[in-house]
Amino acid sequence: MSEEVLTLRGVVKEFDGKTILDGIDLTIRQGEVAVIIGPSGCGKSTLLRCINALEPIREGEILLQGEPIRAGAKNLPSLRQKIGMVFQSYDLYPHMTVMENITLSPRKVQKRDRREVEREAAELLARVGLSDKAESYPRQLSGGQKQRVAIVRMLIMQPEILLFDEVTAALDPEMVREVLDVMLELAHQGRTMLIVTHEMAFAQAIAHRIIFMDDGRIVEEGTPGQFFTKPQTKRAQEFLDRFRFDT
Amino acid sequence: MNPEIIGQYLPLYGEAAILTVELGFLGVLFSAVVGLFCAAVLYLRVPILRQIVWIYIELSRNTPLLIQLFFIYYGLPKVGIRTTPAVCGVAGLTFLGGSYMAEAFRSGLEAVPKIQEESALSLGMTKAQAIRLVILPQAFSVSVPALVANVIFLLKETSVFSAVSLMDLMFTAKNLIGLYYDTTEALFLLVVFYLIILLPVGVLGTVLEKRVRYAGFGS
Ligand SMILES: Nc1ncnc2c1ncn2[C@@H]1O[C@H](COP(=O)(O)OP(=O)(O)O)[C@@H](O)[C@H]1O
Ligand SMILES: [Mg+2]
Numbered sequence: 040m041s042e043e044v045l046t047l048r049g050v051v052k053e054f055d056g057k058t059i060l061d062g063i064d065l066t067i068r069q070g071e072v073a074v075i076i077g078p079s080g081c082g083k084s085t086l087l088r089c090i091n092a093l094e095p096i097r098e099g100e101i102l103l104q105g106e107p108i109r110a111g112a113k114n115l116p117s118l119r120q121k122i123g124m125v126f127q128s129y130d131l132y133p134h135m136t137v138m139e140n141i142t143l144s145p146r147k148v149q150k151r152d153r154r155e156v157e158r159e160a161a162e163l164l165a166r167v168g169l170s171d172k173a174e175s176y177p178r179q180l181s182g183g184q185k186q187r188v189a190i191v192r193m194l195i196m197q198p199e200i201l202l203f204d205e206v207t208a209a210l211d212p213e214m215v216r217e218v219l220d221v222m223l224e225l226a227h228q229g230r231t232m233l234i235v236t237h238e239m240a241f242a243q244a245i246a247h248r249i250i251f252m253d254d255g256r257i258v259e260e261g262t263p264g265q266f267f268t269k270p271q272t273k274r275a276q277e278f279l280d281r282f283r284f285d286t
Numbered sequence: 287m288n289p290e291i292i293g294q295y296l297p298l299y300g301e302a303a304i305l306t307v308e309l310g311f312l313g314v315l316f317s318a319v320v321g322l323f324c325a326a327v328l329y330l331r332v333p334i335l336r337q338i339v340w341i342y343i344e345l346s347r348n349t350p351l352l353i354q355l356f357f358i359y360y361g362l363p364k365v366g367i368r369t370t371p372a373v374c375g376v377a378g379l380t381f382l383g384g385s386y387m388a389e390a391f392r393s394g395l396e397a398v399p400k401i402q403e404e405s406a407l408s409l410g411m412t413k414a415q416a417i418r419l420v421i422l423p424q425a426f427s428v429s430v431p432a433l434v435a436n437v438i439f440l441l442k443e444t445s446v447f448s449a450v451s452l453m454d455l456m457f458t459a460k461n462l463i464g465l466y467y468d469t470t471e472a473l474f475l476l477v478v479f480y481l482i483i484l485l486p487v488g489v490l491g492t493v494l495e496k497r498v499r500y501a502g503f504g505s
Pocket of ligand 1: 082
């Protein structure tokens with residue numbers, strides 16, 4: 040089996056005394072594409088935010104290639120470079136052009152040469168079909184274009200694992216596809232990905248493994264084939280029924 | 287109105303205007319420094335300092351500048367701290383302006399969505415880098431209108447400097463009226479000189495507001 044990129048053991052997260060993540064165990068291996076699905080409010084976003092130490096956890100441990108990730112730790116900025124994250128809301132820096140958005144962290148954090156970074160940024164922009172937008176400001180872009188830029192901005196950091204939190208949930212329907220296509224392309228390149236989505240057809244197409252969460256726990260895991268045709272638990276069954284119209 | 291009198295008064299007003307601008311400029315500058323510091327303390331929720339800043343802001347905003355000046359000029363010498371009128375004026379203006387500047391900076395900082403900092407952190411920045419490169423530029427562009435309004439407000443407030451015998455514009459006007467009773471000319475020049483000082487500030491402010499609007503939100 041390939042190397043473990045991300046390991047969670049017994050992760051517990053509370054907000055104001057309320058348990059939001061209730062003992063999460065999860066391992067993501069090199070090249071694996073795992074998709075988390077589950078009802079709204081079950082803790083999916085919180086889980087991704089904990090992995091990135093944007094939220095401290097109460098119990099358990101999170102390891103990135105064996106190194107513990109802890110909120111407030113000194114090595115956090117360097118660990119976070121290895122974790123690419125794209126959020127649901129558009130989060131490009133509004134005061135910078137697309138090119139500046141993409142090159143800021145490579146230059147200021149990784150101290151890479153400006154020319155080299157700009158060349159790479161241009162290549163990546165071309166790959167997501169946005170060559171002509173390098174000098175645009177975020178407000179001049181559509182939602183789908185913004186999310187593609189956000190993906191490029193995290194890819195240029197050369198992360199080991201990519202986290203996506205419902206990146207198409209706020210998009211107009213006709214823009215969903217252009218973003219999902221970019222993610223499919225990344226999966227085909229063999230990237231390690233952990234994706235939260237409500238796009239069931241997409242989940243089925245991209246995932247090696249489906250992780251079903253409910254109420255702060257992982258309730259069921261399986262291949263898309265197993266999960267979508269023969270879910271093992273009642274809760275997964277009920278959840279999937281909500282997305283079907285033919286029954 | 288007598289042009290001859292205006293001609294005689296002009297140099298006096300010129301000198302007073304220079305004093306007003308000098309002290310006003312220093313007061314605005316120090317206010318901005320104090321304001322930025324206080325806003326940072328509030329934004330970063332620094333324990334203890336935060337309470338002190340809060341008390342300072344309430345004190346500063348809820349007392350008139352005149353009282354603050356009297357306190358510094360007549361009160362502090364009683365505990366051995368002696369100041370010149372100029373230092374007193376600048377200190378008073380800073381004490382007043384610091385809280386207004388703090389509010390302007392703070393509202394700018396709070397207008398920047400939390401997700402901006404989080405994405406900067408997730409892209410490997412330290413908190414300090416995120417603040418400097420991502421948050422402050424956006425906060426500043428939100429703050430500019432309030433900052434410009436504060437500068438104009440503070441420059442106008444210098445008119446109470448005469449209370450601690452600083453020979454500013456107001457002092458000059460009152461003095462001349464008291465001596466020669468040429469009320470019309472003295473007040474006319476007072477208005478003209480304040481306009482000469484404040485109008486450019488307003489125009490510059492508008493230009494600045496336009497220039498930083500690129501950071502427009504709702505993106
Ligand atoms: N910052 C927060 N403070 C308090 N409660 C929160 C916070 N963030 C999320 N929650 C709560 O945690 C639960 C899980 O939220 P979230 O992880 O966003 O769910 P999902 O992404 O699965 O919809 C929800 O009940 C939500 O109200
Ligand atoms: Mg969510």
